[in-house]
Amino acid sequence: MYETIALNMKCADNIAVLTGAGVSTASGIPDFRSTEGLWTEDHAREYYMSSDYFFHDPEDFWKKYKAIFRMKLLKDYQPNLVHQFIKDLETDEREVSVVTQNVDGLHSLAGSSRVLEYHGTLNKSSCLNCGRSYSLDEVMKVNVPECDHCGEILKPDVLLFGDLITAHEEAEAIIEKADLLLVMGTSLLVTPFNLLPYLAFEQNGTTSVIINNEPTEKDPLFDYVVHEDLTIAVEQLKSRGL
Incomplete structure (x- = not known):
């Protein structure tokens, strides 16, 4: 199957890549939603990581936010073989466009030219009052980051529970232009991100591939399904000239 997948990828002029937490686990970042992930440890985290809680108690929100996302470690994470493989497809x-659920910024750090961060990013925070943007380094200098212009407490640019998805239409446009859809490292459980593969399924002439370490409910939508560790799968594809 790897030979056929590699051949289809070599022939593709426009590849859309959808990625999830499994792409970043080889960099040491936990998969928050897998069966072994951090989200299973405390379901209350979804409450604390919500817009409602941010507006209710922004000081405590920032304390929990930094702890849950292990913000102090974020700068230690680096792109891995899978990020590099996706970049090298360009x-x-x-043309290769990445639509990622991940908020770690590693696709951009790896050098991918077109990255749509579907759930936002941990690397920036913004003032909702005046719109100023602040880097992760600036946010980490204080316990509760505030805008140095107007004094408002900053809100992280990562998508919180209760926030509106603003990137879905752009993601759909990326898939509609693609002649190959590659999905990597996601269980496709989160809506509406998990609706995106249906576009490729409904389009004539779009080849679809999913590579994940365990089966997903959406596997029947794909032309090719690989259940394998992503690092091993990438090595297999690279050995076939990718």
Whole structure:
């Protein structure tokens, strides 16, 4: 199957890549939603990581936010073989667009040219009052980051529970242009992100591939399904000329 997948990828002019937490686990970042992930440890985290809680108690929100996302460790994480593989798919003849659920910024750090961060990013925070943006380094200097212009407590640019998804239409447009959809490292449980593969399923001429370490409910939508550790799968594809 790897030979066929590699051949389809080589022939593709426009590849859309959807990625989830499984892509970043090899960099040491926990998969928050897997059966072994951190979200299973305390379901109250969904309450604390919500817009409602941010507006209710922003000081305590920031304390819990930094602890849950292990913010002090974020700068220690680096792109891994999978991020690099996706970046290297880009050529002068082939356009590759990444739509990622991950908020760690590693696709951009790996050098991918077109990255849509579907759930936002941990690397920036913004003032809702005046719109100023602040880097992760600035946010980590204090326990509760405030805007140095108007004094409002900053809100992280990561999508919180209760926030509106603003990137879905852009993600749909990326898939509609693609002649190959590659899904990697996601269980496809989160709505509306998990609706995106249906677009490729309904389009004539769009080849679809999913590579994940365990089966997903959406596997029947794909032309090719690989259940394998992503690092091993990437090595297999690279050995076939990718």
